[in-house]
Amino acid sequence: MNKLDTRQQKTKDYKNRKIxxxxxxxxxxxxNPSLKRRQPIASDxxxxxxxxxxxxxxxxxxxKPEEVALxxxxxxxxxxxxxxxxxxxxxxxxxxxxxxxxxxxxxxAKAMYDVPExxxxxxxxxxxxxxxxxxxxxxxEFTLDPPVADWQKAKDAFDQVKLAEGGKEMTFTAIQxxxxxxxxxxxxxxxxxxxxxxxxxxxxxxxxxxxxxxxxKKNAIPVYVIGSxxxxxxxNPYVAAGAxxxxxxxxxxxxxxxxxxxxxxxxxxxxGNQYGAREDLSMxxxxxxxxxxxxxxxxxxxxxxxxxxxxxxxxQYRGTAIGHKFxxxxxxxxxxxxxxxxxxxxxxxxxxxxxMLAKNRARQALVDAAKLAPISIDAxxxxxxxxxxxxxxxxxxxTAQQFAARHSPEVDQLFNILSNGEGDRDKxxxxxxxxxxxxxxxxxxAAKVRLDGYNAMLAALKRGKNFENPSSREWLLEQGIxxxxxxxxxxxxxxxxxxxxxxxxxxxxxxxxxxxxxxxxIPLGWEWKEG
Numbered sequence: 158m159n160k161l162d163t164r165q166q167k168t169k170d171y172k173n174r175k176i177x178x179x180x181x182x183x184x185x186x187x188x189n190p191s192l193k194r195r196q197p198i199a200s201d202x203x204x205x206x207x208x209x210x211x212x213x214x215x216x217x218x219x220x221k222p223e224e225v226a227l228x229x230x231x232x233x234x235x236x237x238x239x240x241x242x243x244x245x246x247x248x249x250x251x252x253x254x255x256x257x258x259x260x261x262x263x264x265x266a267k268a269m270y271d272v273p274e275x276x277x278x279x280x281x282x283x284x285x286x287x288x289x290x291x292x293x294x295x296x297x298e299f300t301l302d303p304p305v306a307d308w309q310k311a312k313d314a315f316d317q318v319k320l321a322e323g324g325k326e327m328t329f330t331a332i333q334x335x336x337x338x339x340x341x342x343x344x345x346x347x348x349x350x351x352x353x354x355x356x357x358x359x360x361x362x363x364x365x366x367x368x369x370x371x372x373x374k375k376n377a378i379p380v381y382v383i384g385s386x387x388x389x390x391x392x393n394p395y396v397a398a399g400a401x402x403x404x405x406x407x408x409x410x411x412x413x414x415x416x417x418x419x420x421x422x423x424x425x426x427x428x429g430n431q432y433g434a435r436e437d438l439s440m441x442x443x444x445x446x447x448x449x450x451x452x453x454x455x456x457x458x459x460x461x462x463x464x465x466x467x468x469x470x471x472x473q474y475r476g477t478a479i480g481h482k483f484x485x486x487x488x489x490x491x492x493x494x495x496x497x498x499x500x501x502x503x504x505x506x507x508x509x510x511x512x513m514l515a516k517n518r519a520r521q522a523l524v525d526a527a528k529l530a531p532i533s534i535d536a537x538x539x540x541x542x543x544x545x546x547x548x549x550x551x552x553x554x555x556t557a558q559q560f561a562a563r564h565s566p567e568v569d570q571l572f573n574i575l576s577n578g579e580g581d582r583d584k585x586x587x588x589x590x591x592x593x594x595x596x597x598x599x600x601x602x603a604a605k606v607r608l609d610g611y612n613a614m615l616a617a618l619k620r621g622k623n624f625e626n627p628s629s630r631e632w633l634l635e636q637g638i639x640x641x642x643x644x645x646x647x648x649x650x651x652x653x654x655x656x657x658x659x660x661x662x663x664x665x666x667x668x669x670x671x672x673x674x675x676x677x678x679i680p681l682g683w684e685w686k687e688g
Contacts, residue, residue, distance in 0.1 A: 222464040223258065226383045227265035229462055230353055231272060233381065234286070238278050243349040244287040244304055244342050246335050250328065250356035251321045252294045254411040257483065258464055262355045262383055263315040270308040279308040287348075289339060290314040293331035294321040304339070324411075328360030329449070333369045336378065343376050352380040352459070359387070359412045359447030366449035367506045370456045379459035382450045385484055386463040387414030389441040389668055390422020390527065394484060413484050416443035416451065417502035418510050419524050421590070423571065423597035424531035427604050428538070438675065440489040441668045444497035452504040465491075496666040500589040519585055522578025523594050526571055532604070534564050538611055541688070542618070543631040554615050561612035568604045575601055592660055592669035599656030599673060606640075606650045606681045613642035614683045622685070629687035636680040650681045 237243040247266060249259055269275055278286035288311040290301035301314035332354065342348045352373075373380055388394045396410045415422070426439065445451050446461035454461040466487040503513065514521045539557040544550045575598050582598075585591050614634060622632070640647045660673035 221261050221265070222466060223261035223383065224265045224268075226462040226464065227262070227269055229460070230266075230381055230383075231269045231275065233351060233379070233459075234269070235274060237349045237351055238274070238285060241347070241349050242283070242285045242287075243278075243351060244289065244339060246289045246291065246304075246339060246350065246352045247315075248291045248293065248328075248331055248335055248352060248354040249318050250294070250326055250354075250358065251292045251318055252324055252326055252358070252411075253320055253322070254324065255326075255355065255357045256320055258357045258384065259318060259320075259355055263318055266353075267312045267315050270312050276308050279306050279311070287342070288314070289335070290317075291331055291335045292318055293327055294323045295325040295327055297327065297331045297334050299335075299338070302338075304342070325361050326356065326358050326412075327362050328354070328356055328358070329362045329365035329369050329453075332380070332453075333365060333372070336369070336372055336376075340372075340376065343378060350376075350378045352378060352457075354380065354382045354450070355384070356382065356450075357385045357411060357413070357464075359392070359414060360449060361412070363447070363449035364507075366452055367508075370453050373453065373457035378457060380453050380457045381459045382446060382454055382461045384446060384450065384461070384464060385411075385413050386465065387416035387443045387445055387447045387451075388484060388489070389443040390415050390417070390420045390424070394440050394489075411484075412447075414443065414447050416445040416448055418448050418505070418507070420527040421523050421593045423523070423526045423529075423575075423593075423601065425568075425571075425600050425604055426531065426533045426535065427607070428534055428536060437488065438490070438672060440486075442485055442489050442491045443668075444492060444494055445501065448502060448504075455504055490668065490671065492668060492671075493666055497668075500592065500664075500667060502589065503587070517578075517581045517584055519578035519581040519594050520590060522575050523590070523597060526574045526597060526601075529567075529571060529574075532564075532567050532571065534604075540634045541631060542634070551619065554619050558612055558615050561608050561615075565605075565608050565612070568601065568608060571601050572605050588664065592664045592667060595656045595660045596669045596673055599653050599660060600676055602649050602653035602656065603676055603679070603681060606646055606653055607636075609649075610640065610642045610646050610681070610683050613646065614685065617642070618685070624687055626687050631688045633686045633688045634683055635686055637682050637684040638680055639684055640682045641684060653681065 234243065234245060249263065251259065270279070275286065279288075284306040287304035287306055288301060289299070289304040290311075292298045292300050300317050301311065305311060332352065336352070339350065343350045372378075391414050392412045393410045393414070424439075442465070446454070446463060451461045453459075465485055503510070505513070514524060538560040539553070542550065542553050542557070575594075578594070579598065582591075582594055585594060611634070618632060640650050654677070657673040657677050661670050661677065664670045
């Protein structure tokens with residue numbers, strides 16, 4: 158394919174890019190009839206569109222992640238210019254946590270204006286390419302306004318982006334103010350408009366997404382976001398349960414997720430969770446952007462472009478004054494975008510989501526369970542019991558049983574919540590929700606079996622058990638396959654294995670299968686041995 162054919166194909170891809178139908182309601186009769194409308198793509202979609210549907214193809218490995226992202230923005234701007242005169246609105250997060258993304262991203266954005274075709278579009282009286290720059294933290298500042306056709310002024314505007322002290326990101330407020338300000342260029346001048354957002358967070362005003370999304374959909378304005386992917390089911394993988402900002406300027410733990418409208422991840426960290434695992438199973442890339450930003454991009458016909466360092470690379474904030482850890486690091490677990498793309502969340506409005514919850518108890522139970530604080534049972538329970546005399550042995554066993562007494566209530570609470578939705582499990586049609594529910598129930602049952610079984614084994618020993626070997630002086634309680642503590646625990650064990658095995662078999666290549674496989678490798682039962 159020659160250069161002309163390549164250019165024509167890119168233009169065709171842009172014109173035909175898929176714009177999802179918003180879940181929020183708006184009056185389509187009021188939509189501007191003079192605006193160009195892009196039709197849904199054909200079944201023989203281009204590789205670019207298929208990668209979007211799969212939620213992000215693997216980026217080119219050459220150059221910094223921000224530079225790679227800007228190549229895609231440059232291609233979108235070029236294609237837009239083929240359609241007609243274009244306005245590019247850059248919306249830039251200036252909070253401390255975004256320093257890395259913004260520094261490298263704005264440098265790459267400036268380089269875009271050195272591309273001959275882009276620069277040529279800013280020269281002359283036609284003003285084919287206009288540029289506006291908006292910065293935000295808690296406040297919104299129009300840095301380059303009114304929009305200019307001067308490429309040098311556009312580049313100079315990026316140099317005015319200075320980091321603020323506050324850690325609050327009014328992302329959707331900034332986007333809404335900008336689109337309302339420049340909307341006449343779209344509706345009256347019939348100019349193509351593209352929004353490009355730099356941010357590493359989900360936004361502290363993501364509740365505005367339904368209102369903002371409808372504006373962009375109604376006026377056929379695509380939004381591209383360059384930012385951090387959401388950690389699976391978490392706001393920030395480094396945040397301790399219940400941690401809160403120290404103040405309005407605290408940007409220690411940026412909000413990076415979750416990828417769904419509400420978290421569906423039931424987080425259980427139990428002894429043995431790192432058993433045989435070489436990876437950190439708590440650090441998982443969801444494969445999607447933060448929910449509200451991803452929804453805005455998809456519905457508007459744009460794209461969320463994740464910034465990911467190369468696996469194993471060192472990707473940290475510049476300077477020592479910023480005391481938080483960066484996400485993603487390059488060491489987190491990642492999965493094939495083509496596989497994970499089949500497990501996209503439902504990008505719906507809050508109202509539609511509440512209706513979905515009301516229709517299925519399994520989904521409601523999953524969301525309710527995910528609201529609970531993560532369960533962390535890091536230490537191993539006592540497993541060695543030396544028998545000097547009956548009184549001393551009884552004291553040891555009483556102390557050991559306190560382990561189960563401390564941790565069983567939170568596991569039982571989780572089990573009871575999920576059990577309320579078990580009857581509607583087979584009504585779940587989404588691959589994502591099937592995997593989420595089965596993994597949550599399987600891991601919860603496994604935790605309950607181990608704790609209840611441990612406690613029952615101690616109780617049995619308290620009732621009396623004689624050594625078979627006269628020289629034995631202690632009892633050793635080891636994990637094993639066999640369940641020796643009754644039919645109730647045996648049935649729970651079988652159900653746990655059923656759920657976990659189903660996840661492994663039906664959802665290969667996903668985070669859920671990875672965790673299910675690991676859970677299956679940890680024994681559920683206990684057995685006494687003499688020592």
